[in-house]
Amino acid sequence: VTPTTKVKPRVSSEGSSTAISAGTLKDELVARLRRDRPVLLKEWVQAMAADDGLWMGATTPEQELDSEAIYDACVDCLDNGSYAAAEAYADRMAQRAVLGVMQYERVLSGMLTLRDAFWHSMSRHYLTEPDRLAGALKAFEPVANKILLIVAMAFNSERERVVLRQQEAIRELSTPVLKVRDQLLILPVIGLIDSERALQLTEQLLSSIREYRARAVVMDVTGVAAIDSKVANHLIQTVDAARLLGTTVIVTGISAAIALTIVTIGVDLSRIQTVGDLQGGIDLADRLLGYGAMAKVSDPGPIVPSTAV
Amino acid sequence: MPVPILAQAPYLIASVQSALTDADLVDLQDNLLREAQRRRSQGVVVDVTALDVMDSFSTRTLQSLAAMLQLRGVEMVIVGIQPGVALAMVQLGLTMLGVRTALDLEEGLVYLQAGSQGRADRGQ
Numbered sequence: 405v406t407p408t409t410k411v412k413p414r415v416s417s418e419g420s421s422t423a424i425s426a427g428t429l430k431d432e433l434v435a436r437l438r439r440d441r442p443v444l445l446k447e448w449v450q451a452m453a454a455d456d457g458l459w460m461g462a463t464t465p466e467q468e469l470d471s472e473a474i475y476d477a478c479v480d481c482l483d484n485g486s487y488a489a490a491e492a493y494a495d496r497m498a499q500r501a502v503l504g505v506m507q508y509e510r511v512l513s514g515m516l517t518l519r520d521a522f523w524h525s526m527s528r529h530y531l532t533e534p535d536r537l538a539g540a541l542k543a544f545e546p547v548a549n550k551i552l553l554i555v556a557m558a559f560n561s562e563r564e565r566v567v568l569r570q571q572e573a574i575r576e577l578s579t580p581v582l583k584v585r586d587q588l589l590i591l592p593v594i595g596l597i598d599s600e601r602a603l604q605l606t607e608q609l610l611s612s613i614r615e616y617r618a619r620a621v622v623m624d625v626t627g628v629a630a631i632d633s634k635v636a637n638h639l640i641q642t643v644d645a646a647r648l649l650g651t652t653v654i655v656t657g658i659s660a661a662i663a664l665t666i667v668t669i670g671v672d673l674s675r676i677q678t679v680g681d682l683q684g685g686i687d688l689a690d691r692l693l694g695y696g697a698m699a700k701v702s703d704p705g706p707i708v709p710s711t712a713v
Numbered sequence: 714m715p716v717p718i719l720a721q722a723p724y725l726i727a728s729v730q731s732a733l734t735d736a737d738l739v740d741l742q743d744n745l746l747r748e749a750q751r752r753r754s755q756g757v758v759v760d761v762t763a764l765d766v767m768d769s770f771s772t773r774t775l776q777s778l779a780a781m782l783q784l785r786g787v788e789m790v791i792v793g794i795q796p797g798v799a800l801a802m803v804q805l806g807l808t809m810l811g812v813r814t815a816l817d818l819e820e821g822l823v824y825l826q827a828g829s830q831g832r833a834d835r836g837q
Contacts, residue, residue: 603800610796617816644808648799650792650815650824675810 429536430543433526434483440525445475448521452514478518482547490551494558501559508559515555519548579605581612587619588689590682594627602638606645613651620689621646624682626657636671643676652677652692656685716741718748723755724825726818729763738774745778749787756825757782760818762793772807779812790814792821 437444449471477490501508522544530537574595582590591609609621623642628635643653654677658666666673679685715737719726725748727741745757759775761767779789792815794802802808815821 606800606803607796610799614796614816617820619816619820641803645796645799645803648794648802648809648814649796650790650813650820 426539426543429539430482433540433543434479436529437479437482437522437525441475441479444521444525445471447524448475448518451517451521474515474518478522478547478551481551482544485547487550487554491554491558494555495562497555498558498562501562511555511559512552515552519552522548579608581608583616583618584622584686585695587617587693588686589613589616589618589621590686591621591623592627593623593625595629597628597635597638599634599638602635602642606638606642609642610645610649613646613649618651620692621651621653622682622685622689623653623655624657624685625655625662626659626682628662631658631662631666633669633671636666636673640673640675652689654679654685654688656680656682716744718744720748720752720754721822723753724822725749725752725754725757726760727757728760731763732766733764733771735770738771742774742778742781746781746785749782749785754787757787757789758818758821758825759789759791760793760821761791761798762795762817764798765795767794767798767802767807769805769807772802772809776809776812788813788825790821790824793817 449467473493477493481487481490497511501511523541526537526540526544530540579601580592582592584590589609589612591605593605597605609623612618613621623639625631625639631639639655643655646653655673656679658678658680677688679688714731714733716727716729716733719728725745727745729741733741741759745759748754749757759778764771775791779791782789790813791809794814813824815824
């Protein structure tokens with residue numbers, strides 16, 4: 405970790421000889437933390453090992469590398485007040501944590517242990533000078549807090565990123581449009597329908613209708629846990645939009661409980677063709693499309709030249 | 714820009730080529746009604762594939778055109794509404810209830826040929 409900016413406020417002690425300048429104290433602290441690095445590092449790693457270990461499962465070289473890097477990053481933060489390097493390192497750490505190498509609690513407790521190690525070192529050193537100890541703490545505390553905050557935020561945002569990614573994946577997975585036979589599509593809807601998903605579902609259905617030149621769609625809502633007025637309106641919109649493309653939508657799989665809810669809350673679904681189950685829906689679609697009771701899937705018969713156009 | 718109206722056996726095909734002004738739409742309505750009467754057409758297909766926007770005025774005009782033609786026993790089909798346009802229309806509440814729609818010109822003609830029972834075989 406290389407400090408990006410080296411701006412050390414050199415405060416001269418000319419002004420008053422008795423008062424201890426905060427800048428001087430900080431410089432002194434930084435210099436000492438750098439000098440005592442091997443001792444403090446060892447102390448820290450031992451404290452962590454006693455506390456179940458921050459790097460459980462990591463190899464020893466990895467542990468050494470990590471602890472040194474974290475130590476240096478913290479001292480650099482204290483030294484030059486720039487947190488960019490620490491933020492970058494925390495982000496990397498969070499990414500590894502989400503992959504399962506490190507655990508959030510362990511990392512946080514590790515950082516707290518490091519803070520304790522620094523604190524012990526300071527109190528040992530300034531045992532006889534409470535004024536200087538207070539000054540050093542004043543310089544140290546805000547930096548330590550800020551570092552802890554950075555670590556916590558890094559983990560938090562990494563977790564949020566993962567959740568977003570997973571939501572995206574679930575959304576992609578959950579709206580397949582399947583072609584059963586010529587001009588007939590099936591759209592199984594599973595899970596929760598919110599406005600965003602309803603829109604995506606409609607878009608996907610409409611583009612599939614175009615692509616497969618479908619004239620009928622069976623939309624199966626068996627997998628939808630609950631339907632309220634909002635969801636029902638989304639369904640109506642989807643059906644209307646498909647109708648504008650000349651496609652009939654048949655909704656199937658509305659369970660008894662959901663039917664009861666819909667009637668109780670007074671949603672009017674009479675514009676939508678509904679059938680009890682998927683099988684019935686496909687039968688109805690077949691009739692609409694002109695497939696006979698014996699569906700001509702396996703044997704399309706001789707192709708009669710169409711006089712349509 | 715006026716909309717060309719093509720005669721195809723017993724049907725008329727109005728193929729919209731570019732965005733329509735309100736005046737264009739009214740002209741289209743008049744021309745189609747006149748042509749349908751003159752040629753004794755059985756059906757009319759309005760192809761809106763080229764339209765990126767369908768607003769309330771165009772929707773209402775087409776809807777009343779369909780009703781007018783129906784009074785003369787002529788069936789009208791609107792074809793080629795783009796998926797995005799359909800979505801936007803539904804969100805605006807323009808569902809064009811009572812107007813027959815089809816995916817494209819071919820499907821529209823197939824529908825007209827199959828008669829007005831709403832049953833459309835593809836000729837196989």
